[in-house]
Amino acid sequence: DAKTTQPPSMDCAEGRAANLPCNHSTISGNEYVYWYRQIHSQGPQYIIHGLKNNETNEMASLIITEDRKSSTLILPHATLRDTAVYYCIVRVGGSNYKLTFGKGTLLTVNP
């Protein structure tokens, strides 16, 4: 699986958009970008995933650059409950292949 690089921490004001970057310069053509988050002492929660097109769901938007070497997770209106560690993971889709977690980004949403 391609390696990802994320900033260790970020801050965001409540109500503002949170933009979390992820670099994955060695991504292969058949690898998807997945985003998960983990709120303290809970299991990770799926947020969104994509291959090359931008994706949006009820939780977030995923913007993938045209060369697919980086992506940005956008939480449009961050709340205090969005404080969590966010993990960007790149891996091949469509199979029961393991997910490998990096260190992620600790997003702190401030009142």
Place this chain on the structure above:
Amino acid sequence: GAVVSQHPSRVICKSGTSVKIECRSLDFQATTMFWYRQFPKQSLMLMATSNEGSKATYEQGVEKDKFLINHASLTLSTLTVTSAHPEDSSFYICSAKTERYGYTFGSGTRLTVV
């Protein structure tokens, strides 16, 4: 949809005893489940991949005789920590893959060995 239930959420056991953690897929069948361990302020570390009806595949450095995994049905996988010691105290998390939601995780089990 795609709920993974993990039980117990917390357990305290004496050193030398064994502890079993259950992971159930509630509304879907999971031929493959994954077990992770997470130490404080660290990321999740994959321990093993659990396959229904066959032996689990362990990651390098994980003792298979210490962390027994059984995946006897399409909805249940269990992790047994045998002869637990204080250094086994950790947060254990299971996961299963679904078509729509990707990988769904249980809520985790906080194990404390005293």
